[in-house]
Amino acid sequence: MFEVITLLTLTVIGYIFGSLNERRHFRSILEREETLRGVSTFTTRIPPQPYSGASHLATGNVVISIDYFKKISAGLRSLVGGRVNAYESLVERARREAVLRMKADAQRQGLDMIFNVKLETASITKGAKGQIGAVEVLAYGTGLSRTP
Amino acid sequence: MRYHNPKIPEGINISSTHPLADFAWMLTGIALGLLALVVSAHLLAAWLVPQLPFQFEQKILRTVEPVWEIQTKLASADEKKADYLQKLANRLAQQDTLPEGLVVKVRYINTPKINAFATLGGNILIHQGLLDNLHTENGLAMVIAHELGHLVHRDPLLATGRATVSLAAIALISGFSETRVAENLFSLSAQSLLLSFSRQQERRADQYALNLLNGYYGHTAGATEFFESVETLADNTRGYNQLLEFFDTHPNRGARMDTIAATISDPTAPLVPLPDFLSSTRR
Numbered sequence A: 001m002f003e004v005i006t007l008l009t010l011t012v013i014g015y016i017f018g019s020l021n022e023r024r025h026f027r028s029i030l031e032r033e034e035t036l037r038g039v040s041t042f043t044t045r046i047p048p049q050p051y052s053g054a055s056h057l058a059t060g061n062v063v064i065s066i067d068y069f070k071k072i073s074a075g076l077r078s079l080v081g082g083r084v085n086a087y088e089s090l091v092e093r094a095r096r097e098a099v100l101r102m103k104a105d106a107q108r109q110g111l112d113m114i115f116n117v118k119l120e121t122a123s124i125t126k127g128a129k130g131q132i133g134a135v136e137v138l139a140y141g142t143g144l145s146r147t148p
Numbered sequence B: 001m002r003y004h005n006p007k008i009p010e011g012i013n014i015s016s017t018h019p020l021a022d023f024a025w026m027l028t029g030i031a032l033g034l035l036a037l038v039v040s041a042h043l044l045a046a047w048l049v050p051q052l053p054f055q056f057e058q059k060i061l062r063t064v065e066p067v068w069e070i071q072t073k074l075a076s077a078d079e080k081k082a083d084y085l086q087k088l089a090n091r092l093a094q095q096d097t098l099p100e101g102l103v104v105k106v107r108y109i110n111t112p113k114i115n116a117f118a119t120l121g122g123n124i125l126i127h128q129g130l131l132d133n134l135h136t137e138n139g140l141a142m143v144i145a146h147e148l149g150h151l152v153h154r155d156p157l158l159a160t161g162r163a164t165v166s167l168a169a170i171a172l173i174s175g176f177s178e179t180r181v182a183e184n185l186f187s188l189s190a191q192s193l194l195l196s197f198s199r200q201q202e203r204r205a206d207q208y209a210l211n212l213l214n215g216y217y218g219h220t221a222g223a224t225e226f227f228e229s230v231e232t233l234a235d236n237t238r239g240y241n242q243l244l245e246f247f248d249t250h251p252n253r254g255a256r257m258d259t260i261a262a263t264i265s266d267p268t269a270p271l272v273p274l275p276d277f278l279s280s281t282r283r
Helices: A002-035 A068-080 A085-108 B019-051 B054-062 B067-074 B079-093 B128-132 B137-152 B155-176 B181-195 B199-217 B225-233 B237-249 B253-263
Strands: A056-065 A113-123 A134-144 B105-109 B116-119 B123-127
Touching: A002 A068, A002 A085, A002 B019, A056 A085, A068 A085, A068 B019, A085 A113, A085 A134, A085 B019, B019 B155, B054 B155, B079 B105, B079 B137, B079 B199, B116 B137, B116 B155, B123 B128, B123 B137, B137 B155, B137 B199, B137 B225, B155 B199, B199 B253, B225 B237, B225 B253
Parallel strands: B105 B123
Antiparallel strands: A056 A134, A113 A134, B116 B123
């Protein structure tokens, strides 16, 4: 009985704090995406016109942890299959946050274009038992300036 | 080359289902699936168990060290009491033709626990606490005959089979899911499954026992002795603690006592007292 109560409490706490955090994070992401619209990102490796100005590495890195509710939810999902609703929003947040941090990094260096943008993801716990999982996303690219 | 900087619409990468709704659907689906699995396993077990020979039960027992082996090692064995109980069981068993292969073995366990139960391989376990709370052979015979009824009806094998299936279902789920949710949720129900027989099984065993008593003594007077002593004992703390296991495994004692009492046609028939050596020195 004690185990069930612990489980329920953790799940409820996980849901309350997890969803509050997620909502706040998405609001912040939308805001900052608007303010950083001026920094453009490109996946092409070479700029379309010859460029002779300064170029610097721009990086953005983030680690986001899952909460207990997401863990349980994904655990149940693994029994029946389908879209892992709980992790989709997590990975989306991590990806957009990493890109935003990369853009902010470029802006700090006085750059407003990032070419050859790449994303790397890693799992912090690599599915180890008894660990709460966390996802890492690293965004990086070559920062250039429109007015060299 | 012209570049655009469009605003990407929201909600492409995330399912629109509310996480709680998603969770609720999965939980209900899995719970229903599990229920269907366990229910069908139970039905299958009821059909399969009577077809298995008694040797099969012995074979299962050989793979584990039975609980009574451990308990008799801890407490001193008492040949005289064990012998008396075995002989009483044999005489009762003669009132009915036992199914082929069933060899009844009564085990005496020297602990103050007030309980007796039937388990795999034709074994009946009787605790000293039970003997201390009975004064007539008739009362003891009712308890032993009741356990004989469980053995004849293959109730221990059925209970073990069902518990095993439920545990297997749980293991299956906890093996697949990275969390131990299912294990935590269902371990409780599995534990209670392991211990108890159903009300219907208890009623059948009672009925069987009354028939044996009628054949052996010619009447069923004294059959309710154990239940009566349980009722008085349950009122004090010490007695209650020693009865905990009995309460766990027998939830419907009041109704059973009334049913048994109703069948006693000759309540004034003479009862056989229990020999003195059966009681513990503690009394």
